[in-house]
Amino acid sequence: MAELKGLAGARERWVSTGGIELCVAELGDPTRPTVVLVHGYPDSKEVWSQVAERLADRFHVVLYDVRGHGRSTAPTPLRGGFTLEKLTDDFLAVADAVSPDEPVHLVGHDWGSVQSWEFATVRRTEGRIASFTSMSGPSLDHFGHWIKKRMARPTPRRVGQLLGQGAKSWYVYMLHTPVLPELAWRGPLGKRWPKILERMEKVPAGDYPTPSLPSDAAHGAWLYRDNVRARLSRPRADAYAHVPVQLVLPLGDIFLSERLYDELELWAPGLVRRTLPAKHWVPRTRPDQLSAWISEFVLANEEREAGVPAQRTKATGKHAERFGGQLVLVTGAGSGIGRATAFAFAEAGARVVAVDRDTESAARTAEMAQLIGAPQAWAETVDVADEQAMEKLAEKVAAEYGIVDVLVNNAGIGLSGSFFDTTPEDWKKVLDVNLWGVIHGCRLFGKQMAERGQGGHIVNTASAAAFQPSKALPAYSTSKAAVLMLSECLRAELAGQGIGVSAICPGLVNTNITATARFAGVDAEEEKRRQKKSSRLYGLRNYPPEKVADAILTAVVRNQAVVPVTPEARGAHLMSRFTPKALRAVARLEPPL
Template sequence: MELRDARERWVRTGGIELCVAELGDPAQPTIVLVHGYPDSKEVWSEVAGRLAERWHVVLYDVRGHGRSTAPKPLRGGFTLEKLTDDFLAVADAVSPDRPVHVVGHDWGSVQSWEFATVERTQGRIASFTSMSGPSLDHFGHWIKRRMSHPDPRGVGQLLGQGAKSWYVYALHTPALPEMAWRGALGRQWPRILQRMEKVPADGYPTASLPRDASHGAWLYRDNIRSRLRRPRPDAYAHVPVQLITPTGDTFLSPSLYDELDTWAPRLVRRTLAAKHWVPRTRPDQLASWIGGFAGRVESGSLESGGLESGGLESGGFESGGANGPGGSDGSLGSAVPSAAASGAHADRFGGQLVLVTGAASGIGRATALAFAEAGARVIAVDRDAEGVARTAEAALRTGAPAAWGEVVDVGDEQAMEKLGEKVAAEHGVVDVLVNNAGIGLSGAFLDTTSEDWRKVLDVNLWGVIHGCRIFGRQMAERGQGGHIVNVASAAAYQPSRVLPAYSTSKAAVLMLSECLRAELAEKSMGVSAICPGFVNTGITGSAHFAGVDEAEESRLQKRTARLYSLRNYPAEKVAQAILGAVVHNKAVVPVTPEARASRLLSLVSPRLLRGLARVKPPL
């Protein structure tokens, strides 16, 4: 997106002119986006366009960048004090009677920490969202603590961040950075961003890059050494702060924020599986979190909700389905008030869109509720209309900011195509897809009919293929990453004389997952195969047994269900394994002890595993 529709104005301050762009309704609360180095305000264009639907969004070129003029002389013209003057001038121009919500990335975050902690900005800022840029004062204290009381962990953190900060030393050298940016580095920078950061080739960065980067070197020279040597002792944030930490940031270690709770009493932490330039690579997620956080501050729920230091919140989405309860096209929207997200990984999944198939019961239901507890928006999919409606309602009570139920047979390609179109149109692109739907089938190969094979493969394999193809393509085309989880089974690598069809379907799911993982890695997408063993779910009581009459099948179903209940491994543990697989981008996750044991045997002693497969189980 470009800022063609933005309204521009010029703000004069301290002998320079700042180019300010505005989007959205000026009557709405204002969000000010502050760019970093070596960027201009256009780095925010994708995020700004999304936020402008509900907010008054303001972007400005920092002095010496983009279309803003540069101070003369450059030396001494980029101090944090002067940058704060610029911010206050912009805030007074665009929102004179109301405090603004500030969002900063990279050096935009560094200077915004100054705005959020100095006394003269009190009353002008409503909230601050920080990403990929620490307070120099906090950084200075962080260094001093580790140098004054050295221990192996602290020394390792110092050395690690020191290595990541190599560019800071380079920018302090006279003239060389300017020569590099106005020469080969400036010409190659767009390609570097595309190759190293996966930044889309969509006209960014702008043509002003060489000049912006040359002027911006003085941000480092005017501030770094002085602040790190003499950090302010009173650099406490006087506003609520949301910290978004990209886990793959090339330039900053997450340990920099270890003691941030001390400096920001009202702190919300979030993590994002991405690299440094998240305004360009993850605009959907950033807009969701920024808008949600600002919305909670505006409503007062952040202040009144008892959020403690270092806490987590759900992302600020409205509860309720797009079509309301009993919505059209098989949608079963839920509108039960949601609780604040407090579950494991709420910093990672808050506000994300997660679709889970087979969600009416068992592992699917437990997974939907685990993501709900982590603050995700949940789409529960199943053939069981009543069951999926109950899951959506429970998800809202558990902590999901929104939840919907969709009645779909995953084995029906056309129905899945329609679901994909509907989800994209009404809710956006899915961030996490969990292909969990499955059916059980037991019986010898020679007793298994062609119809039996078709039924199990339609759900267990083709259902996964449809989900991966439809929703995986949407993720890939969006270009902002994502994760696919395919629930396979320990039967995928553990042969059995009584599960030929089921084991074949799950083995295919496992290999499909491995192939997709290799292909989609270049799209910054993860793929995980989850392999549970004996888990106490409803699939055992409804499994089909080939080659027996109805009475015998009923007996075998009851017997199998009783055995699994005696094992009593809960579906909730599988759900937590699924969330962990996404967070750590694991390839194959055996869940139960027997699943892990058989996985080990399949790798180190497959012959023994084949021998065990020949044993006929008691009936």
């Protein structure tokens, strides 16, 4: 079937309701829990094709073209044919047809979410919906109350929020002009829309949007005209959700402000929040992440209904809504900053791959990570300097655990001593781990991320020594400066693909890097003494690796480029920009060892 392109293997049926014929597609085993995907504007059900495909092996997936869109017929006359009440009739008809006995799990994007909010808050759907996942589409009633509240007591912040959302809603005003939008969509806009989506929204080119776009968009204008003014001026006072709600919030949405959802917990108790660094069309740009979150939410609610007690430790970390369920790989995760970072991600609910050359400590990290909230955690024994081992690791991770969402290239070793005492072997060793380890990580896992095309983040642990020269650390500083520059270059290259790169410059942190550091040009006994002495000094400084881990998570959330962490690192970073001479004077000092 040509029309079902992108929905391979879908079974098609027609549901009639109030004189309209709705085109419904089904995938997956009908005995499984039913998930109904509702599309937005200007879209048709094919917007969900990639998500549906990923959900089909676990659920009974149902998609339908909203009236007037895709292959469903349009009401006549159009005016008054798109009210939320009629859309609710459509939904109930579809739900009754595909899952007459069991309630369905509802997922809506954009206008699909706007109408789903209506379904999830009106009385007559009670018992027909098991859960609701909303993305990029607020309830018009909640929106109306949001505006009223801000108009009633316009503090500067509230006025700012009103103006911000007001500016983002420009297209809503346009759609209220008569005839012109239809002409534009059926004319030049409809022709150019795929290119606009590709350029502005980074929606991958391909078989979407479908050829029905001009008429979808022209009919769909009545969604706005029939509902927006009516609901925003007289929002329902009882728009409380009677089902569990999960909100997926794309942070880069140019049509909707995140502030709209600030008080959503009042309307939807027990709301589960997720945030995603992406633009508006997440069903096209982030299908992996969406299907993972939808599956998790649906299964959790199915289990709750069945009376199965929650088995997993609840992730309580600060950034749980951002990292929940994501796959994070940390190298050097057996100790110090790497271990603390793995734990911080675990606390945020991420799945963790702990890589270290020491098997036992990597296993320990993985074990503890599961105790504090990681749904899954694995340990891998790999020396990051070993190219072949890293290649094998990348293959294994992709095959068994999935594509890495956040990569933390953290493994590193210390080397101190004068330049002339540093042997070529010393150089090779420190560059192999500190620089080549990062290169291999970026090359292999970064490539997987880029090929998947659904964003991601790379964190490289550089050092304050990357901009603070020192006569005691020539090789170490060189390796770290290289990591810093590599991160900056890679950041530029990957920016267009939604992959962020951050360089972390910790400074003096109390980890065992001092106890294992090599001191060039001294005998074994003196090396031991210096290791002990430097460990004690770092111990006195006592800056905990946990704080560096927090800085790493924040850097990923905010997509920061260079993050000096300790006060001395921040000071050195400032000095390197404004008073480099002073920094060079510091470089000449003998460290107190």
